[in-house]
Amino acid sequence: MLKSALMSHDPTRQSIRVAAPTFSPLYRQIKDFMIRSLEAGEWGPGDAIPSEGELAARFNVSQGTVRKAIDEMASENMLVRRQGKGTFVASHDDPRSYYRFLRLVPDDGNVEHAVSAPLSCAIEEAGGEVAAVLGIKIGDPVIHVERLLRFNGEPVVLDQIYLIAELFPELTLERLNNEERSLYSLFENDFGVRMIRAEERLRAVAADRYISGLLAVTEGAPLLLVERTAYSYGDKPVEWRRGFYCTNRHHYRNDLG
Amino acid sequence: MLKSALMSHDPTRQSIRVAAPTFSPLYRQIKDFMIRSLEAGEWGPGDAIPSEGELAARFNVSQGTVRKAIDEMASENMLVRRQGKGTFVASHDDPRSYYRFLRLVPDDGNVEHAVSAPLSCAIEEAGGEVAAVLGIKIGDPVIHVERLLRFNGEPVVLDQIYLIAELFPELTLERLNNEERSLYSLFENDFGVRMIRAEERLRAVAADRYISGLLAVTEGAPLLLVERTAYSYGDKPVEWRRGFYCTNRHHYRNDLG
DNA sequence: AAGTGGTCTAGACCACCGT
DNA sequence: CGGTGGTCTAGACCACTTG
Numbered sequence: 001m002l003k004s005a006l007m008s009h010d011p012t013r014q015s016i017r018v019a020a021p022t023f024s025p026l027y028r029q030i031k032d033f034m035i036r037s038l039e040a041g042e043w044g045p046g047d048a049i050p051s052e053g054e055l056a057a058r059f060n061v062s063q064g065t066v067r068k069a070i071d072e073m074a075s076e077n078m079l080v081r082r083q084g085k086g087t088f089v090a091s092h093d094d095p096r097s098y099y100r101f102l103r104l105v106p107d108d109g110n111v112e113h114a115v116s117a118p119l120s121c122a123i124e125e126a127g128g129e130v131a132a133v134l135g136i137k138i139g140d141p142v143i144h145v146e147r148l149l150r151f152n153g154e155p156v157v158l159d160q161i162y163l164i165a166e167l168f169p170e171l172t173l174e175r176l177n178n179e180e181r182s183l184y185s186l187f188e189n190d191f192g193v194r195m196i197r198a199e200e201r202l203r204a205v206a207a208d209r210y211i212s213g214l215l216a217v218t219e220g221a222p223l224l225l226v227e228r229t230a231y232s233y234g235d236k237p238v239e240w241r242r243g244f245y246c247t248n249r250h251h252y253r254n255d256l257g
Numbered sequence: 258m259l260k261s262a263l264m265s266h267d268p269t270r271q272s273i274r275v276a277a278p279t280f281s282p283l284y285r286q287i288k289d290f291m292i293r294s295l296e297a298g299e300w301g302p303g304d305a306i307p308s309e310g311e312l313a314a315r316f317n318v319s320q321g322t323v324r325k326a327i328d329e330m331a332s333e334n335m336l337v338r339r340q341g342k343g344t345f346v347a348s349h350d351d352p353r354s355y356y357r358f359l360r361l362v363p364d365d366g367n368v369e370h371a372v373s374a375p376l377s378c379a380i381e382e383a384g385g386e387v388a389a390v391l392g393i394k395i396g397d398p399v400i401h402v403e404r405l406l407r408f409n410g411e412p413v414v415l416d417q418i419y420l421i422a423e424l425f426p427e428l429t430l431e432r433l434n435n436e437e438r439s440l441y442s443l444f445e446n447d448f449g450v451r452m453i454r455a456e457e458r459l460r461a462v463a464a465d466r467y468i469s470g471l472l473a474v475t476e477g478a479p480l481l482l483v484e485r486t487a488y489s490y491g492d493k494p495v496e497w498r499r500g501f502y503c504t505n506r507h508h509y510r511n512d513l514g
Numbered sequence: 515a516a517g518t519g520g521t522c523t524a525g526a527c528c529a530c531c532g533t
Numbered sequence: 534c535g536g537t538g539g540t541c542t543a544g545a546c547c548a549c550t551t552g
Contacts, residue, residue: 023548025521051537062523067538076514083538084530101513198513203504204461204479222461222479228513247460254511256358256455256485257333280529282540308518319542324519340519341549 030059031069038078038089039233045091045188049079052087078196092184092195101184101198101230103252104157104245112151116183118176119146119214123165130162133229133240141165145176147183148214155215156250161241167193193238198230202252207244215246224252287316288326295335295346296490302348302445306336309344335453349441349452358441358455358487360509361414361502369408373440375433376403376471380422387419390486390497398422402433404440405471412472413507418498424450450495455487459509464501472503481509 034049043049052070056063070087073079077097080088090097106112124144131138142162149157161183163171168191178186187193205225212219224245232238245252291306300306309327313320327344330336334354337345347354363369381401388395399419406414418440420428425448435443444450462482469476481502489495502509 025547027521053537062525064524065522068521070538081538082531084532084536086537103511103513200511200513202459202481202509202511203507204481204502206479220477222463224459224461224481245461247462250460252459254360254457254459256360256457282528284540310518319544321543322541325540327519338519339550341517341551343518343550 026061027065027068027072030055030061030066031072033059034069034073035078035233041192043089045089045194046093047089048086049089076196090194092182092188098182098185101195101228103254104247104250105253106151106250114157115150115153115179116176117148117150118173119148121145121171121173121176126162130240134162134164134237136164143168143171145171147176151250154249156246158211158214158244159241160243161239163239167191167238193232195230195238196232198228201227205244211244215244217246217248221246223247226252283318284322284325284329287312287318287323288329290316291326291330292335292490298449300346302346302451303350304346305343306346333453347451349439349445355439355442358452358485360511361504361507362510363408363507371414372407372410372436373433374405374407375430376405378402378428378430378433383419387497391419391421391494393421400425400428402428404433408507411506413503415468415471415501416498417500418496420496424448424495450489452487452495453489455485458484462501468501472501474503474505478503480504483509 037043049055050058052063052066055066059066070079070081074081074087077090077100080090080094080096082088092098092100102114122144123141125139126134126136126142128138130142131140134142136142143165145159145161145163147159147161148155149159168187171191175186175190176183181189184195187195203225204222207215207217207219207221207223209219211223212221215223217223224247226243226245228239228241228243229237230239230241294300306312307315309320309323312323316323327336327338331338331344334347334357337347337351337353339345349355349357359371379401380398382396383391383393383399385395387399388397391399393399400422402416402418402420404416404418405412406416425444428448432443432447433440438446441452444452460482461479464472464474464476464478464480466476468480469478472480474480481504483500483502485496485498485500486494487496487498
């Protein structure tokens with residue numbers, strides 16, 4: 001019966017397409033349905049979702065159709081397949097996606113754990129730029145976090161982060177002070193906000209006095225400025241940040257696939 | 258019969274796996290076979306490859322299996338599918354993949370055509386760094402190209418490019434002087450070398466006297482340094498380049514999917 | 515209308531993981 | 534061993550492009 005709810009391949013579908021002029025195959029409707037389940041928190045990060053067979057029965061479609069829906073979601077990093085075990089909701093706790101958003105790596109391949117040191121955390125009124133990017137009104141409350149990222153003890157990144165305040169109630173400096181989990185792990189676990197994708201804009205800038213002090217470089221030293229907008233389910237912008245990267249012994253890695 | 262050549266799903270396959278311990282599904286063997294066809298130039302850039310049905314018959318497998326092979330190749334930008342028309346070998350001539358490797362965009366969304374002005378082109382002996390990256394010996398001949406990229410008439414990028422010389426015979430400054438085609442289009446058309454993917458390392462540096470002159474910035478101004486290794490079929494490194502990007506009115510765009 | 519890629523099915527079997 | 538994802542098939546039909 002869910003099949004009819006999903007407007008399956010029966011003749012009815014023709015008339016449906018009048019209402020929805022853009023053709024949407026069954027597997028995409030199933031995908032959208034599953035995304036809504038994720039949005040609603042029906043399946044939480046790290047959980048196993050029902051098996052392909054069960055979902056196929058539930059939606060009254062063939063396994064192959066469910067499979068194609070899951071394939072797309074896995075390729076978009078919403079789900080993680082594990083052969084023989086099941087399909088799981090992606091989580092920033094998982095080491096596999098831990099550093100998915102941090103592209104800075106040391107010049108020598110040595111993996112070093114980045115340690116985050118929060119500097120400040122306060123509620124502010126959104127300025128024009130932040131409001132525009134986050135899709136809120138100027139003056140709406142945002143949480144402004146500043147933090148330092150250290151590799152091997154050396155300060156390398158200064159992040160200035162802006163979050164939609166209502167999504168992160170009672171986020172305080174103390175709660176940010178957790179060296180075990182990444183920031184996005186914390187968001188996901190404590191506030192149920194999962195970052196799905198992000199857009200970054202990079203440029204080179206000169207360090208001003210304040211930043212040069214924090215990163216232990218000379219004033220005017222070239223820094224990599226990374227501006228990021230991060231989106232949650234439904235392509236909703238949730239975070240905007242500006243990161244100043246010291247690239248003396250590290251670089252930003254990018255694969256053009 | 259090609260099916261047997263591809264070690265299909267018949268019982269024989271079990272014994273094959275002894276020789277090749279890593280399990281390789283049929284569609285992947287077909288994919289590898291097709292990649293070899295591309296490597297050999299059997300199908301050239303822009304050409305249509307045989308239809309899925311014909312390939313299925315040729316390989317003696319089902320259409321779905323061929324489809325999955327093509328799917329992977331399309332997702333790796335080797336092939337381009339066009340519904341109702343066919344599947345084509347990707348080409349840098351195609352506007353869709355024209356700017357696939359240039360991530361620099363103007364801050365205001367206006368699309369401007371980048372114009373390339375070659376400055377020099379000479380054969381040199383590979384230094385240590387270049388030789389290591391390109392997988393050749395120190396002293397082996399490489400072609401060193403320097404060129405300026407202008408947006409809207411303003412110089413924005415200085416590229417220092419190193420190519421394995423034997424792959425680009427008789428590449429001269431005059432031949433580079435072509436404002437219609439991108440560099441990779443020229444490589445693909447004139448030398449049969451197609452770039453499939455690339456890795457980039459980004460960092461911020463200060464402009465030295467030489468570069469500041471070319472890019473019309475002050476000495477010491479922060480520039481985005483982009484080092485790229487580009488690979489052809491079979492993950493063979495073919496080009497290494499160092500690009501100095503002026504990011505006053507442009508930025509490097511990256512999607513973290 | 516013919517040809518191509520795109521979707522969907524029903525069922526079989528294989529590879530992998532846990533118990 | 535049973536359960537899960539992964540592969541493969543044979544065939545039907547849909548959507549898109551071109552002549």
